[in-house]
């Protein structure tokens with residue numbers, strides 16, 4: 489990236505080039521579509537990886553979301569790594585081949601391109617988190633995308649109503665164009681009245697955690713989450729965390745959040761989902777800005793974890809012994 493504080497990180501133009509390369513080199517199993525645009529007009533892309541990628545087949549779908557928060561650049565590198573792993577591995581690795589043949593995998597490699605560009609374009613990191621949407625009546629810019637989702641939005645002191653806050657929830661649910669674009673994309677995957685996406689991961693940094701809903705409450709079994717549904721999240725989250733060495737826990741064990749993607753994906757769309765907080769564990773190891781020299785190691789670290797999620801995508805409840 490030009491004028492980036494660390495050129496080892498991928499900027500938006502480079503990311504779009506990589507997407508183009510992947511879908512060109514692997515045209516049978518990879519397709520990209522523009523699902524919408526950011527506030528400043530940058531493309532938000534979805535990359536689909538599956539056999540017969542041009543056809544919507546009746547296969548369980550899995551969603552990967554990256555970079556809701558601008559400064560969490562390692563998550564974009566995670567998307568790049570996944571695209572390469574799943575396409576280069578096809579025909580080479582039996583497990584990857586079987587998963588690509590039997591699932592439809594959606595990777596949204598950067599859902600907050602305005603924020604990411606703003607954070608890296610100034611020669612020094614700006615420590616930016618939100619999108620770059622102005623707020624009426626305020627000089628403060630940005631909505632926290634991960635507080636703007638339409639499930640119990642602003643319910644529980646897990647976000648802020650002040651435009652100047654890092655966790656500003658926006659003026660209304662889905663007031664952020666980027667959230668509206670992703671939510672509309674997910675809703676578009678309801679086919680014949682059934683949500684085709686069975687499971688998802690929203691990638692963040694940092695702290696090395698695997699988190700599951702709900703975030704708005706400390707409660708485990710609450711309206712919208714039965715004991716079996718909670719136990720499924722806990723068992724699958726724990727199994728996944730054993731693969732990458734992250735700490736598995738309920739989202740609210742970290743702190744209460746409301747209007748998060750994880751609560752909406754499960755609460756509104758019944759998609760079993762996890763939020764990964766990637767490397768590092770703490771600020772001393774670089775916080776939001778670890779050197780790009782860690783990218784290969786810390787993205788490869790999640791390969792097995794992602795493959796385990798894909799293994800269970802046909803029926804996540806199988807992890808607790810439930811029937812299909």
Ligand SMILES: CC(C)C[C@H](NS(N)(=O)=O)C(=O)O
Nearest residue numbers: 634692693694739742745763
């Ligand atoms: C998913 C929640 C519980 C944690 C996340 N932490 S982050 N990635 O913003 O530091 C956030 O505050 O949105």
Ligand SMILES: [Ca+2]
Nearest residue numbers: 538539540545
């Ligand atoms: Ca397919």
Ligand SMILES: [Zn+2]
Nearest residue numbers: 557560692693
């Ligand atoms: Zn984040």
